[in-house]
Amino acid sequence: MNAEQKARIEANRQRALARLKSRGIIRDDQAKQIESRNTPASKRAAPDSIASQDVTENRAKAMKLYAPHPDTRRDASAETSLRDELDKDTGSKRPLDKIRPTVRKQDYIEYDLATMRNSNGGFINFDEDEGGGSENRKNQSLEEWQRAQQERRALYEDAQPPEHPSLAPKCVECHINTELDPLLHDVFKLQVCKACAKSLPEKYSLLTKTECKEDYFLTDPELNDNALFNRFEKPNPHSGTFARMQLFVRCQIEAFAYQKWGGETGLDGEWQRREEAKAQRREKKYKEKMREMRVKTRAQEYTTKLLNRKHGKEHVHAFSAAVDGGVNEDGIRMVKRRCFECGLETQEISI
Template sequence: MNRGLSEEQRRRIDENRKKALERLKLRRGASPIVAQEKPDVSLLKEKVASSVAAQPAPKDIPILPRVELTAEQKKRIDQNRQRALELQKERQKNRRDASRPEAAIPVTEQERKRFKNERPSIQKKDYIEYDFSTMKDSKGGFLDDNDKFGLQGPEEESQTLKDWKEKQKQDHIVKDLAPPLDLANAPKCFECGSLEIDPNLFTNFGARVCRRCMREKQDKYALLTKTECREDYLLTDPELRDTSLLKRIEKPNPHGFSRMQLFLRYQVEEVAWKKWGSSEGLDAEWEKRERVRLERKEKRYREKMKEMRKKTRAEEYTRKLRNGESLGERHEHSWSAPLAVGDNEKMVRRRCIDCGIETEEIII
């Protein structure tokens, strides 16, 4: 069994065994030994020989023939090598240019003429030292309003839950409704009977109308503001606030802080016809209110004129008392010097110095 080991292998095995026994003795507190009984050596040799014999014999690796490159492959390799060398030179040149101080870039004559004819750009900071539209109040750097900042940082303002819900409604994209399961009982358009009704009007106003009919009849399905409903259809604020009577949608008002309410025109007209009887009744009521408004305006004008006359008479009475004149005596005009009227020398104009009356006279 030991014929497979050479003399060198046996010698190494003996040395390793001796070293292992010395380490074992050192651990147990004994002095290292140099030799050991022979039965242990033979047993160790048998174990090593059995392990070597159990290993499979190495297979002979066949020698592959040398592959020669074709002319096309050699040409491609040379091209790739030249391209790699050019790239390496370009990188070294860029690195060398970046490390040295910046040199002056030559400017051609054509570029110099173009820069000469080009007008210099005007910057706002050249004539505005303090731009209050861009300045931000930092409150001296000592006060930090943490409640002002939102979740996304200082650019987002804090908002309440109601504002967040309104923003979600605005950002919500109105999608088409799912196709109905029962075609016989499905909601259909008022005008053409189509099943493709507009989901926005159907959800907010309960109006079953398709988008094509809504575009064709814009007057009927237009959205009216609260002011238009109050002035054109003579509806009161309690009627417009009643959600069971009129449905509406609310949007931010670009002209103020209050919410803008939008109503559907044909629903507003139905409520107005029911209130005033018909469109003729609405027109009659509008004419009546317009007539009352004009009468009120005329009455206000007459009262102002009456008040003005009273002030004028009071001023005249005061002036006469101040000058010591009697209130019942007759007024005598004190005429000014005659003045010619235009190019006609025979016609002159005179004016009373006291009362201001003017007369024109013809000199014969």
């Protein structure tokens, strides 16, 4: 496009703007805005300079407006710079920059997909606290990794590995197996293997707190005493907002209950006594309900007598046998009946 064509296009644009202004379609400020958009880029002012000029003008207007009230003025830029300097000095973020959840996710979420990484051999949930993180594990040698695993196992089992397999602790039931149940061994301090714990549920099954109170008649203070019983806590299966469920091993609960109630016979006697007390309470409640019902019945009888005395006894009709009553206006056969006492007559349709 040559200079003549550009001049012709610009003249046509000016004439179109003048025609729109003369018709009142656009205002003068809108025409100036359109002309500024069509101005070449070299003739326009830089956007940053325009923005800074607008900010300077607005600040001058604000200072002029709030000049009679010097106490209400504040410099936002000064406050921002002061806050930045404080953040640099402390080297920590503000409290609201990072909000931590109040619920422990590990109690309710077994596998958090958001924390999994692709290890190029299957997705594995890395635990950064074990082994010093994934970056340190990559740089570990085989000997260092084995040593870390031994230290971890010794810390978990709270005992050093035996020097010889014959010195390893054995199951107290079968006296053969050395692979003990980790839950019974670590939490309840019982040397029992998994096979024996599964085959002897009358000794090594787990009981809830409610079952301990109902079956062995133990109290809450006794069950809450950590010196008396070992316990295993886990999230409540009914709801995440409920209190954590406490599990006890049956043999320890049973031994304490026998000591408290005087053996198995004493426990059975306590159960019998409580059952008799329950039966007595049920009988007492039944008698109380019966007494209330009798009082209510007598009150109803007394009320009926008063009504009969005031209004007379309720009349019960004694009708005679049906006699022919002729035909009604619709041509249907009718029968009549009469009360012997009050003489009330009724007409019935004979079907």
